[in-house]
Amino acid sequence: MTDILFIGRDDNAEATVLAALDPESYALYRVRTVAEANNLLAGQRFDALIIDFDDASSGPGFDLAQLLGLFLFVPTIALLEEFTPEVAVQLVQFGAQDSLIKSDLNSQRLSVSIQCAISRAQMAHFDSLTGLPNRALLFDRLTHAINQSRRYDQELAVLFIDLDRFKFVNDTMGHEAGDTVLKTAASRIRDCLRDSDTVARLGGDEFIALVTNLDRAVSAANVANKIVESVSLPVMISGNAATVSPSIGIALFPDDAEDADELMRYADAAMYQAKQAGGECYQFYRPDMNSAALRRIGLGVALQRAIRDNEFELHYQPQVDLNNGRVVGLEALVRWRHPERGLIPPDQFIPLAEELGLMPALGDLILGLACMQIADWQKRDLPVLRVAVNLSAQQFNQDDLLEHVQQWIARTGIEASLLEIELTESSIMNDPESVAIILGHLSQAGVRVSIDDFGTGYSSLAYLKRFPLDSLKIDQSFVRDVNHDASDGAIVRTVIALAQHLGLHVVAEGVESVEQLNFLRANNCGFAQGFYFSRPVVADEVFDVIARLEGNSSQPALNSLLLEA
Ligand code: C2E
Ligand code: CA
Ligand code: CA
Numbered sequence: 414m415t416d417i418l419f420i421g422r423d424d425n426a427e428a429t430v431l432a433a434l435d436p437e438s439y440a441l442y443r444v445r446t447v448a449e450a451n452n453l454l455a456g457q458r459f460d461a462l463i464i465d466f467d468d469a470s471s472g473p474g475f476d477l478a479q480l481l482g483l484f485l486f487v488p489t490i491a492l493l494e495e496f497t498p499e500v501a502v503q504l505v506q507f508g509a510q511d512s513l514i515k516s517d518l519n520s521q522r523l524s525v526s527i528q529c530a531i532s533r534a535q536m537a538h539f540d541s542l543t544g545l546p547n548r549a550l551l552f553d554r555l556t557h558a559i560n561q562s563r564r565y566d567q568e569l570a571v572l573f574i575d576l577d578r579f580k581f582v583n584d585t586m587g588h589e590a591g592d593t594v595l596k597t598a599a600s601r602i603r604d605c606l607r608d609s610d611t612v613a614r615l616g617g618d619e620f621i622a623l624v625t626n627l628d629r630a631v632s633a634a635n636v637a638n639k640i641v642e643s644v645s646l647p648v649m650i651s652g653n654a655a656t657v658s659p660s661i662g663i664a665l666f667p668d669d670a671e672d673a674d675e676l677m678r679y680a681d682a683a684m685y686q687a688k689q690a691g692g693e694c695y696q697f698y699r700p701d702m703n704s705a706a707l708r709r710i711g712l713g714v715a716l717q718r719a720i721r722d723n724e725f726e727l728h729y730q731p732q733v734d735l736n737n738g739r740v741v742g743l744e745a746l747v748r749w750r751h752p753e754r755g756l757i758p759p760d761q762f763i764p765l766a767e768e769l770g771l772m773p774a775l776g777d778l779i780l781g782l783a784c785m786q787i788a789d790w791q792k793r794d795l796p797v798l799r800v801a802v803n804l805s806a807q808q809f810n811q812d813d814l815l816e817h818v819q820q821w822i823a824r825t826g827i828e829a830s831l832l833e834i835e836l837t838e839s840s841i842m843n844d845p846e847s848v849a850i851i852l853g854h855l856s857q858a859g860v861r862v863s864i865d866d867f868g869t870g871y872s873s874l875a876y877l878k879r880f881p882l883d884s885l886k887i888d889q890s891f892v893r894d895v896n897h898d899a900s901d902g903a904i905v906r907t908v909i910a911l912a913q914h915l916g917l918h919v920v921a922e923g924v925e926s927v928e929q930l931n932f933l934r935a936n937n938c939g940f941a942q943g944f945y946f947s948r949p950v951v952a953d954e955v956f957d958v959i960a961r962l963e964g965n966s967s968q969p970a971l972n973s974l975l976l977e978a
Contacts, residue, residue, distance in 0.1 A: 415527065416458075419443040420450045421465025426492060426515060430463055433523045455557075459487060461527050466491040466500070466512070486553050488534035490526050492518075501907045502914055510534055511900070533900055540614040542592060543599035551613035551621055555673045558611075558625050562666055570633035572622040573662040573680035574602065574640065577692035579618035582655045590650045594657055597648045602659075605639040618657075621677070627665075637661045637695035645693055660687040661695035669698050713769045715751075716762060720774050724750050727782050728949035729800070731958060732920060732942045735934055740959045742799035742833065744942060745783045746949045747775075763805065772807040779803075780821050784832065786952055788825040795956060801833040801863065806840030809847075815854045822858075829859030835886065837865045845876045856881035863920070868908055878915065884940075885912045889923025892943070896928045906936050913937075 415438055419427050422445050431441050442459070444450045450462070491504055491512040504512055510530035513522060538550040546554065555571070562569045576598060583591035595618065602620055603612050611623040624636055640659055647654035662683025664676045683698040690696065719725065729743040749757040766772045783802045791797055808814055822829050834855065841848050841864065852862055863884040864877075868891055887908050894901045905921070912919035921933050924943030933941055947958045 415439050415460045415531075417441050417461050417463060417527065418450065418453065418459040419463050419465075420447065421445065421492070423465050426465050429515065429518055430492070430523070433518055433520045435520065435524065438524075439527075454487070455561075461488040461490065461530050463490045463492055464509075466503075466509075467494045486534070486538060486550060488527075488530035490530050498910050498914060501910050504907065529900060543596055543614050545599055545603075545620070546611060546613040548613065548615050551611065551615070551623070552673055554611045554613075555623055555676070558623060559666055559671070559673060559676075562625065563671075567625070568627040568668070569666045570624040570627055570636070571664045571666075571676045571680040572624065572633070572637060572640070572695075573664075573677070573684040574620040574622060574644075574659045575661075575684050575688065576618040576644070576657040577660055577688065578657050582657060586650065586653065586655055590653075590655055593650055594648050594655050598644050598657065598659075601643045601646075602640055605636060605643060621680075633663050633665065634695070634697075637663060641693060641695060658693035660684055660692045662687055662698060663695060664698040712762075712765060713771075716749075716766060716769065716771060719749060719751070720771060720778060723778060724752070725775070725778060725782065726750055726951070727779065727786065728951055729955050730942055730949040731947050731955075731962060732801075732940055733946050733962065735930075735939060735941055738963065740798065740962055741940065742801060743955065744801045744803075744835070744949070745779070745786075746803070747779050747782075767805055767807050770807070772805045773811045776805060776808040777817050780818060784821040784825040784827055787827045787831050789952075791827065796959075797828075797831060799831050799833055799861070801835050801861075803835045803865065804840075806837070806843055809836070809840060809844070809851060814851060815858070818855060818860060819858060822860075830861065833861035833863060833883070835863050835865040838867055838869060841876070841880070849876070849879055852880050852882075863918075866922075868904055882915075882917055884918035884920055886920045886922050886942075887938075889943070892921050892923045892929055892933075893925075895932045896926075902932065905933070905938075909936055909938055 417430075417434070417439055419430055419441055420443075421427065427441075427443055434441055442453075444453055489509045489511075491509040493500055493512055493514055496512065496514060500512075510533040511526045513526050538547060539545065540547045558569055561567070576594075579591070579594065582594055595614075598618075599612070599614065599620065602622060606612060606622055606624065610625060611621075613621045613623070615621060622636065622640070624633060627633055640661060645656070645658040647656045649655075662680045662685065664670060664679035664683060666676060669679050670676045679698040683696045687694050687696040725747055727745040727747055729745055731740040732742045732744060733739070734741045747759050747763075749759075749762050751757050763772070763775075766775050780802055783800050787797070787800055804814075811817075818832070818834075822832065836848075856862055861883040862881060863886055864882060865886050866888040867885040868888045885908060887905055891901045891904050891908075895905050896902070909919050918939050920940040920942060921929075921938050922942055924930055924933065924941045924945045926945060929943075930941065930945060946962060950958055
């Protein structure tokens with residue numbers, strides 16, 4: 414049975430929905446206001462929400478801020494009188510997975526829409542390999558559980574579980590075997606817990622078990638013991654036994670910490686101690702255990718040295734104007750040229766740099782490299798192109814970010830308008846008030862600003878409008894399936910409409926095929942970037958690539974690339 418919650422005041426709308434739902438498979442509940450919905454959702458889980466959006470966006474008992482909180486983790490369908498650009502914009506703001514026009518409502522449409530909303534939310538909040546909640550959903554559940562425990566004066570435990578020898582199994586028996594081991598471990602951990610507890614996968618071989626409503630610390634130890642026993646049993650894979658075992662760290666609310674981040678960090682630190690003790694065991698957190706950063710100290714030292722010795726270089730990927738085929742700018746992407754390990758991609762060291770607090774130093778180095786490169790091209794009378802530099806959230810917490818940017822501009826003598834900064838939606842939403850101030854200064858200084866990976870965070874439009882932005886970059890995950898997944902197509906179209914509405918440029922990222930390009934052009938997307946045009950290349954190759962793209966060389970020209978489209 415699929416449980417649906419209808420939110421709205423309009424009895425006719427509710428009746429229409431009810432009539433369209435097959436009573437064999439769906440149960441419909443109803444509340445009139447968002448406040449009532451919030452209360453209900455605190456104690457009961459629904460598979461999907463249907464919200465009367467006309468009512469929601471204009472009616473009295475609807476508080477928009479409350480709405481945002483609701484929409485975050487429950488699949489949501491908006492019911493509309495008609496679909497207008499303003500509504501499209503609001504739907505993005507709320508993160509609704511789907512929408513339906515009231516007059517078009519019928520049984521088949523509704524059930525397709527519900528299934529689609531559920532599977533979109535599933536993809537966003539669950540790990541595809543194990544089917545367990547991912548990090549984002551875990552944090553939501555953990556925060557929720559902490560609030561409940563506080564209210565009812567209960568204890569809860571966070572178990573940080575890491576598999577010993579997983580890398581060995583993966584390397585010697587292959588990735589498929591590795592996947593099987595992860596799936597088996599996931600279901601074994603799940604079986605050690607009650608249904609009301611949460612098991613999540615953080616990524617790699619790391620899992621979290623969230624045990625609520627504990628009696629005494631002893632029962633957290635019991636759960637941990639069960640997990641150690643069951644996960645350590647061999648997994649048979651085509652006749653061979655793969656054996657991994659768990660190292661578990663436990664942190665308790667409220668004894669060890671009272672907020673989600675701290676509980677996770679402490680459980681992680683305790684897990685590290687369990688590993689140090691030989692693995693296949695658990696440890697409770699003790700205040701004398703060091704932070705999780707300790708375990709990465711090896712790479713951390715190397716990274717610090719690399720920043721001192723400047724072992725980084727930027728590669729550049731062209732951004733193309735889809736109206737005339739010209740290259741209008743470049744995105745700078747950092748790589749670490751490690752003396753022994755060769756070229757290391759950013760995904761492998763940026764998160765570590767952030768964790769170790771090295772990002773301000775590394776970020777400054779990157780800004781400097783980009784500005785010096787622009788100045789160098791200018792000096793050699795090469796065409797001047799705008800360069801976009803990625804900034805990490807941490808750089809925004811730096812008081813002197815603006816000074817650093819201005820210093821580099823002054824030192825290299827480049828035009829400020831040749832520099833663009835990219836920041837992700839989530840790093841803005843961390844602390845929108847102060848980010849708005851910094852962005853205001855940057856844009857006054859002439860630097861352009863764009864939002865990266867747009868569509869993956871939960872931006873509030875109210876804020877978006879207040880930021881001095883130049884462009885939105887549509888995240889490559891939406892572009893990837895734009896031709897095959899109707900909802901990705903709809904999202905891309907909506908972001909384009911949203912950008913137009915806000916007077917911003919829109920850049921599609923990760924364009925790999927002529928089909929994707931066709932879709933983007935047909936929907937008036939202004940700019941694009943991706944392997945279809947060029948991979949990121951070293952500075953010396955940039956102008957060869959541009960020549961090829963713009964057709965000043967013997968190689969196939971971009972205009973022919975666009976003509977094909
Ligand atoms: P991003 O800012 O979203 O950068 C785009 C990534 O997509 C780049 O990966 C790029 O090489 C890749 N890409 C470009 N076109 C295509 C395509 O058609 N298909 C596919 N599959 N991928 C494409 P890269 O260089 O590995 O960078 C990964 C991420 O690391 C970046 O994502 C960004 O978040 C971060 N990063 C890179 N350079 C910097 C930097 O200088 N500072 C900071 N703070 N972060 C950086
Ligand atoms: Ca970027
Ligand atoms: Ca991006």
